[in-house]
Amino acid sequence: MRINELTSFIGSEMLDLTYEELATDEVFGKFTEILRQRELVVVRGIELKPRQQLELAQRLGRPVPFLMAKYRHPEIPEIMISSNEVKNEKPIGVARVGNFWHQDSSYVGAPAPYTMLHGVNVPGTSGHTLYANAADVYDRLPAEWKAKIAGRTALHTVNKRFRVRAEDVGLSIAELRAKVDLEHPKVEHPVVRVDPDNGREYLYGAPEYMDSVNGFDANENEAFFTLLDQLIQDEARVYTHRWTPNDLVVWKTATTYHAATAVEPGVSRTVHRISIASDER
Template sequence: MRVTERSGARFGVTVESFDPRTASADEFEALKKLVYTEKIVVLRGQRLSSPEFIDLGRRLGRIDVYYEPMYHHPEYPEIFVSSNVSSGDQRVGVPQTGKFWHADYQFMAEPFGLTLIYPQVLPKKNRGTYFIDMGRVYEQLPDELKAAVASTRTMHSPRRYFKIRPSDVYRPIKDLLEEIEQKTPAVAHPTVFRHPVTGERVLYLSEAFAYEIHDADGTVRTDDLLDRLLEFSGQLDATFTSEYIHLQTYEPDDLLIWDNRSLVHRALHTATPEPAVSHRVTVHDAHPFYEDAS
């Protein structure tokens, strides 16, 4: 396994000569350590079948199958498919996923620690993923904002960005909203938590899913604290020039693994309708998702 720091990147490393089909347990432990410390690991030169991609996920932890079936690979439900390509008369996966700042499963009671993305079809023009390191954001928060978020909890829900399913056509919007609230009720997570592996404090909120901050006694904050935190982190920057935003692009046969605790991300899709397909596997590792930030 050969590790190279990415020149000019805010975080992340590139790994070559790693074959998940033959890697030892020690090599997998070293890989996970890299993900936790470097936030993004780009595995170069990967030519894996779908079952081999799933096996890679299983070597890292327990795979979480996405709760909405329309995202599933038709043969392997462990794989989440983002695709604008049809297979015959049937669409496989969902197009234009992730066009908003979020952390995966942030709206669930038990988010997962690791996200794996394996692009299958890359468009000729630019496509990639924007990332923000929310550990670094918290570290650089002004003391006033650090004091304001101490001991608070943030409420998260997918209601704003829920994608309409084919079965939802002609359904009353009231019924759909009731289903969303029943299937994925709003959850509270600490606004700041301690990473269970690195000990780093992480500001845990996103433009897509966070909608309310509560004080320690459960009182809803009615000030502009959430907007100020999103603004500071760069998530409200429509120009994507914030010092905290990192654009990760892809080369053929790249496979990305990132720390879903520390990073929020947002997909960069092409403006023109070029074919694009990515597969995703998400993994609960051997650690609790977060620890108390005190």
């Protein structure tokens, strides 16, 4: 087993591991320690059956089935299939997921603390995943903005990313927004939080999932969101994960911003995703 830091600011990789080796108490304990301190862990090229991926996820907490049953793995409902592949004239998974900067599910009251992906069929030339450390983003925030957001909360919402469905056709914009707010009520989270794993302050919230910072006027919200986008997307502080077959990637959802990039036309890509809803053992 070899362990390397991916960057100075986020992530480590573990190499030369089999499932049986990773599943031992000693190695999985090291995996968990790295995850909690480095936000992101990549286990390179580890062959996993879907059941084995689930068993690893269960070591971190409680995996939950994906909401849309048609995109669940046929044998393991806790696995969501993220794929652009089509079989028997039907898509086998969700083709476009998370192609914008975000922290997973911040629009709910208690987001899952971990996300786990396994690269089943991944191109090396596109379909990368980008990662940024939310504590690093906070550290780079100008002092005047740190003072402005201290002690504040923000409203989070999914309505900026809501996709119109067949049953929504004919609704006015106002009616559609009201429907989304009813189905997915806005939730409130502190803008600055402390990571219990390492004591670092970090920013919680990305503009695509944030409605507004409480106490800010429209101009202040716009200025803050613009600055936040710039800090998150600073190429010098972003880790680009270029997938190789059987990569296992796990991250802490609260402290990790991430975004998917496009898959080039004509290229297939399938990833198995598990959302781990609680880290209580």
